[in-house]
Amino acid sequence: MASIVSSFIVLFLLLQDSCYCFRSPLSVFKRHQESPSSLSNGCSGPTRPVTSPDSSDFTLDIRMPGVTPTESDTYLCKSYRLPLEDEAYVVDFRPHANMDTTHHMLLFGCNSPASTDDYWDCGAGPCTDKSSIMYAWARNAPPTKLPKGVGFKVGGNSGIKYFVLQVHYGDAKAFQDNHKDCTGVTVQITPDRQPLIAGIYLSMSMDTVIPPGEKAVYSDIACVYEKPTMHPFAYRVHTHQLGQVVSGFRIRNGKWTLIGRQSPQLPQAFYPVEEPLEIRPGDIIATRCLFTGQGRTSNTYIGGTSSDEMCNLYIMYYMDAARASSYMTCVRTGDAKLFQDIPAIANIPVPVDPDMVMMAHGHHHGMKEPEARNIQKQPKREEEEVLDQGFHLEEDVDWPGVNLKVGQVSGLALDPNNNLVIFHRSDHVWDENSFDRKFVYQQRGIGPIEESAILVVNPNTSAILQSTGRNLYVVCDLYLCN
8 A cells, every 4th residue: 555645756747357358249240350368467458459351450368467455455567568660649538347356447548657566556656657548447437538630649649658547446345356357448540641630738736625524615726828829628537535526617808618517426427528628828727616514524635545535637639730739737726706706506416316326336236126026027129039949050150251340239130132231339339338227228429320230142152242330320229220
């Protein structure tokens, strides 16, 4: 365990037990040339970069190597060397984590990791040189999607030769069964030059104190922006248990414009900004966190443990490649006079459905017994009964379509000419975080499926005869698409 001082060092550098790996039952439709292999540490995932069959892009699995924390509030780090020297761009992040075991995780980029060990206690920080936060996750947040043409620059002269994964494990009781954890994130990297460079702007409090019993405590941060024009496209909020709402604003000529506002008790994803906007030199970026001290018997301070608090707003932005900065921070306490004019919405907690809080915590067993019994006794659909009547499926390992680039397959059919019709979700992934207990889809913020969701394929040659459904569907399965 890191000391209190180390925790604050970690905090300044900041300035979910399951290993999520999807394999469709229709495994003939592979997305990559290499299938995940089982590692000796018990985690499942590819052991080296996985290339795409029809492009120069590749993915890199960045995971904890099967760790079992023995103390609560343990911070562990692991480094991964970028598998190329030339300039490249990270264009996608896909988390593999669960809040039941992981409090939060961060992905840093730097040139010099703090250790060469397989993994290490990173209470003193992830890197020995300047590090940039590239990705952040907490509370079962869904994947983050970057706009087309936007990427985080790595390799070359970017100052990033290594990725360093930092995972904060909260309660050690989650490891009473001594299982091995492989929390992490898969990044997609392309060597193709991106016209717009992504970056993270972190607004963070260093000195907030939350008195016990106080109903409303404000933590305000504000800085004058002095870099080239940036375009925020997503934001993420982060507090611990006492946070009620976090709001970020751009102030220009006295006018407050909302960047984003969200409850930190919901999945801590990168959500799309409220409205398209730009931040120019001279603008002020202002952040307010609303806390409550109710239920506490002593002061709560900013710190690195789960019983402490944090007030963080991450703004993901893009800039013109010629003048881009990949990481910026603001830790200046906001002036009380300035915040007299903050919109009232920043002082109102975001209503949170208890079901959503349970989903954020990964608690899917909170269903009442009658509800569970009703689900268990649901009759089979006709389609399921047909499959039970002797219908036989067999994988054709030699079919030329094994390298078709498709996502999760939600439906298959034959058209009148016996061509194969594939209904798939492309880069959208459905998992345990996609729906609440009322089966309401929770990831509409990532937008519609950009690729063609319906493919008509020659069953003999696997040639794509027709494709449709681009930018039309948000929710797609065998029975529903809208």
